[in-house]
Amino acid sequence: MSTVFVVGSLNIDQNIRVRSLPRAGETVRGSDATFSPGGKGGNQAVAAARAGATVKFTGAVGDDAHGRRILEVLSEASIDAGHVRVSGTAATGTAVIAVDDHGENQIIVSPGANSGITAADVDAGLAAVQAGDVLVLQLEIPTALVRQAARTAKGRGAFVILNAAPAPRQIDGLLDDVDLLVVNEQEIQVLAGLAGMPGNHRDLVQALPPALGPAIVCTAGAEGSFTVLDGSLVHVPAATVAARDTTGAGDTFVGYLAASLAGSHRDLPAAMIHATRASAIAVTRTGAMESIPWAHEIPASAPKPATPDPATPNTASPNTALSSPVVPN
Template identity: 85%
Template sequence: MSTVFVVGSLNIDQNIRVRSLPRAGETVPGSDATFSPGGKGGNQGVAAARAGASVKFTGAVGDDAHGRRILEVLSGAHIDAGHVRVVAGAATGTAVIAVDDQGENQIIVSPGANAGLTAGDVEAGLAAMRAGDVLVLQLEIPTALVRQAARTAKSRGAFVILNAAPAPRRIDGLLDDVDLLVVNEQEIQVLAGHAGIRGSHRDLVQTLPPVLGPAIVCTAGAEGSHTVLDGNLVHVPATKVTATDTTGAGDTFVGYLAASLAGGPRRLPAALIQASRASALAVTRSGAMESIPWRHEIPASEPSPATTNPAIPYQGVS
């Protein structure tokens, strides 16, 4: 099995439940705040590990109780965190998350120690990478480091997945070494705007890859996910559940997708099904990292992807 390398953010999430999310200028009452480990990078790394992948993580935390808690959770998920740097004098990154009664959220992120990650950290963290490995990236660390990590991975024959979240303000060179782009409905519209293209997320999954370069998987919540294989639109329906908290659902999807593709020759639709089932289970639980299921918890039943050619193999990872 190939190794999943993750270069990304590690945050402590401050979670507050509210009856409804506040509008601009509005103050709403909320529950007592709870604190839990998170960050897009951390969530995706934990998801890949709980899906059964061997995971190596590169990131940074502060020299504080929150940082120590995050390292404990990574260790508990059997992640190699030898390249997670403890930044003296910096606070661990923080995300303030409000979740309403429908499970929808609003998130504000303060980078903290994530901003202290360096090019040297990235090179050291990817030193053991080899052909066939998978690199997972997001955009909660400086984009220069994201570009560097992708370039290094491609030079070593690895497969690069970028979750373009938060949506980038610019894409200059960002996608040059990316094989697979994972975005949601809002993020794909931002990328389309950079490319001067309009359309629904289903249309953009087909029209953007020739312009931007990478293949695209677009997640659309209860609608499921879409991608294109050999010119055919592939739709994987979402598993129907009652959502408690959607925080971390997209990260669960990305981590499980990466683990499936690192597990050997796979068909992308099958990997999407596994990722969809995992993220559906995650939204029935509260929190981000702690809501991510282990592989043995994933229900056995699965939806069938709708495509005109379901037998197309995915050749990106061997």
């Protein structure tokens, strides 16, 4: 099995339960706050590790209790955190998360130590990358570092996955070395706006790859997820569960997807099915890292097999990054 490298954010999540999410200018009463390890980079690394991948992480925390707790969780997941910088001047990043009775959330992120990751940190963390490995990136660290990491890994033959979250304000050069772009319904709309190509998420999964470069997987909540294979729209249905908290569900999907693509079975739709099973479990639990299931918890039965959507004509050009195997052996 290849190695999954993750360069990204580590945060402590401050979680507050509310009956309904506040509107602009509204104050709502919430539960007592709880604190738990998170950050999109950390969540995705933990998900990949719990899925069974060998994972190496590059990031930063503060020299504080929150940072030490995050490092403990990474260690418990057997993640190589030797390239996690411990800052003596910045606190561990913080995410304030409000979750309503339907499991939906609103998140505000204060980057803290994540802003202190350097180009030298990225170079050191990716020194062992080789052909066939998988690099996972997000956008909770400086964009320049994301571009650097993608360029370095791609130049060595690795497969580069970018979860474009939070949605970028511009895409100049951001996607040049990305093989697979993972976005949700809101994020794909932002990218479509930047590319001047409005449309619904199903249409955009087909229309955007020729314009942007990378193949796309779009997660759409209860609708499931979508990609394009050989010119046809492929749909993986969502599992039906009672959601308690959607925090970290997308990160669980990305981490399990990466682990599957780094494994011996490298078919993208099959990886999406596996990631869907994992994220379905995550939403039935609270919190971010602690909600991510281990591989032995994933049910043997899958959702409805991924098949081309018959309602969508086979008109888009095939994307070579989606050919099987997806990642070079």
